[in-house]
Amino acid sequence: MCPSKGDNSKVTKRLLDCVRAEDTVARQGGDEFIIVLNSIGKSIDAAKVAQKILDTLELPFCINGNEFFIGSSIGIAVFPNDGSDAETLLKNSDVAMYHAKENGRSNFQFYTEGLNKSFHERQALSLDLRYALARDEFVLYYQPLFSGVDNQLYGVEALIRWQHPERDMVAPDKFISLAEETGLIIPIGEWVIETACKQINAWQAQGYCVPRVAINLSARQFQDNKLVSNISRILKKTGVESKYIALEITESMLVDNIERVIETLSHLNEMGIHISIDDFGTGYSSLSYLKQFPINTLKIDRSFVRDIVVDKSDYAIVSAIIAMAHSLEMEVVAEGIETEEQLNILLRQKCNYFQGYYFSKPVIASGVERFLRKKAQCVNKLKVIHSKIRS
Numbered sequence: 327m328c329p330s331k332g333d334n335s336k337v338t339k340r341l342l343d344c345v346r347a348e349d350t351v352a353r354q355g356g357d358e359f360i361i362v363l364n365s366i367g368k369s370i371d372a373a374k375v376a377q378k379i380l381d382t383l384e385l386p387f388c389i390n391g392n393e394f395f396i397g398s399s400i401g402i403a404v405f406p407n408d409g410s411d412a413e414t415l416l417k418n419s420d421v422a423m424y425h426a427k428e429n430g431r432s433n434f435q436f437y438t439e440g441l442n443k444s445f446h447e448r449q450a451l452s453l454d455l456r457y458a459l460a461r462d463e464f465v466l467y468y469q470p471l472f473s474g475v476d477n478q479l480y481g482v483e484a485l486i487r488w489q490h491p492e493r494d495m496v497a498p499d500k501f502i503s504l505a506e507e508t509g510l511i512i513p514i515g516e517w518v519i520e521t522a523c524k525q526i527n528a529w530q531a532q533g534y535c536v537p538r539v540a541i542n543l544s545a546r547q548f549q550d551n552k553l554v555s556n557i558s559r560i561l562k563k564t565g566v567e568s569k570y571i572a573l574e575i576t577e578s579m580l581v582d583n584i585e586r587v588i589e590t591l592s593h594l595n596e597m598g599i600h601i602s603i604d605d606f607g608t609g610y611s612s613l614s615y616l617k618q619f620p621i622n623t624l625k626i627d628r629s630f631v632r633d634i635v636v637d638k639s640d641y642a643i644v645s646a647i648i649a650m651a652h653s654l655e656m657e658v659v660a661e662g663i664e665t666e667e668q669l670n671i672l673l674r675q676k677c678n679y680f681q682g683y684y685f686s687k688p689v690i691a692s693g694v695e696r697f698l699r700k701k702a703q704c705v706n707k708l709k710v711i712h713s714k715i716r717s
Contacts, residue, residue, distance in 0.1 A: 336387055337396075344378045360416070369404050369436065376400045376434035384432065395581060399426035400434035408437045424448070428503060452504045454490065459513060463489050466521050467688035468539075470697055471659060471681045474672070479697040480679050481538040481572065484522045485688050486514070506546050515547045516556055522571075523564035525691050534698040538600060540572040548579050554593045561597075572600035572623070577608065580619065588618060595620035602659070607647060617654060624651045628662025628682075635667045648675050 341351045341359060350362040361379075366372055379400065386393040401423030409415040422437040429435065458464060468482040488496035505511040522539045529536045547553060561568055573594060580587055580603075591601055602623040607630055626647055630640045644660070651658045660672045663682030672680065686697070 336389075337383070340382045341379060344375060344382055360419075369402075372402050372404065373434065373436075376402060380432055380434065392584075397431040399423050399431050401426055401437065402434060403437045448504070451493075451496075451501065452508060455488075455501055455504055455508070455510060458488060458490075459510070459517060461491075463491070464514070464517060464521075465489055465690070466518065466525065467690060468525075468694050469681060469688040470686045470694065471537075471540075471679050472685050473679055474677060479537055479700070481540060482694055483540040483542075483574070483681065483688075484518060485542075486518055502544065506544055509546070511544050511546050512550055515544065516560065519557060519571075520560045520564065523560060523566040526566050526570050527564060528691070529695070529698065532695075534695070536570060536698075538570055538572050540574050540600075540602060542574045542604065543579075545576075545579050548575055548590065554590065554597075557594070557599070558597065568598035569600075572602055574602045574604040574625070576604050577606060580616075584618075591620050607643060621654075621656055623657045623659055625659040625661055625681075626677075631660050631662045631668055631672070631682075632664075634671055635665070641671070644672070644677075645675050648677055652676070 337359070338351065338353065341361065345351060345361060345363065348364050350360075350364075352360045352362075354360050361375075363372055363375060380398060383396060383398045386395055388394075401419040401421065403409055403415045403419035403422060405415060408418045418437040421441050422435045425441050426433050426435040435441070465487050467485045467487055469485060470479055471481040471483065472478065473480040486498055488501055490496045502511070505514050519541055522541055526536050526539060543553075550556075557571075561571070594601060600622045601620060602625055603621055604625045605627040606624040608627045624647060626644055630644050630647075632640075634640045634644055648658050657678045659679040659681060660668075660677045661681045663669055663672070663680050663684045665684060668682075669680060669684060686693075
């Protein structure tokens with residue numbers, strides 16, 4: 327969350343409370359602040375101040391009776407090793423800050439020469455990203471989801487990959503954050519939705535019973551005022567029924583501007599689009615809010631599934647999520663399944679659907695078709711059995 331003008335005074339006060347009287351706190355512009363620590367003894371002292379700032383900014387801000395949470399990232403450059411003048415120190419601290427953002431935010435990073443090289447590589451990648459859509463360099467992979475009842479294909483999750491002309495295949499974690507920062511995530515996100523819709527049409531043209539296709543929305547996409555109208559336009563353009571589309575959002579998207587979140591989700595729900603909460607259990611959403619949203623599915627984060635066989639805490643968390651979801655009449659997907667032991671535990675806990683390398687890695691569209699053929703064969707077999715019973 328980028329603080330508004332009214333929020334900045336509250337942020338500034340907290341920053342001032344973290345430093346000494348002889349230190350300087352200045353707002354550089356937008357949501358960026360500069361702090362100058364005078365006469366610190368060691369680099370570890372700067373780290374202590376940085377952690378203190380992170381801790382105080384994680385506390386909620388109360389604005390007009392509502393609680394808001396903000397994320398923060400801190401880059402540190404130390405005189406004279408990281409620069410002998412203010413301009414160089416600012417530039418290098420900025421490089422370190424972007425590295426902190428790449429590491430999941432709410433952390434701090436010291437500047438190093440290695441980071442500088444990484445920063446320039448990132449800048450080059452950002453420039454290439456601006457032309458990737460026009461050059462048709464993106465491709466969709468699909469990871470299947472399976473039903474626990476009959477072990478048949480239930481749905482697929484669309485996953486974008488970048489076929490870079492020089493870097494081979496670039497995974498999303500390398501470029502999605504860049505797309506977010508530059509605003510390119512909006513046209514890229516529209517490309518994903520439209521491409522998935524065209525693939526649904528292609529599968530239907532081949533006579534397959536097409537499952538629901540899940541598409542991930544980034545925070546910036548979800549906050550876009552034109553999201554609902556753009557999706558509606560794409561569905562109309564491709565002729566795909568909304569029931570074939572699921573949109574996946576994360577918990578953290580639910581906590582900012584609750585009224586707007588409810589409005590957006592309600593519009594999508596009225597369109598007949600399935601809504602899933604991805605990586606459930608790792609965000610900051612309040613369970614009291616969850617029942618207000620038109621949510622169809624919760625996806626249990628893989629971090630809980632990974633150690634469910636050996637970790638009693640993860641076992642208990644997964645059990646609680648499944649029980650809560652069912653009580654709220656939601657379906658549950660467990661992602662990141664890699665072993666039969668994990669699967670058996672989740673089956674006993676009555677998890678509905680499953681996703682992970684145990685079943686299939688993400689595959690190109692043609693790779694999904696073997697699962698579609700298998701599903702069609704099972705359906706045809708059931709039709710024959712039912713026909714015999716009726717006769």
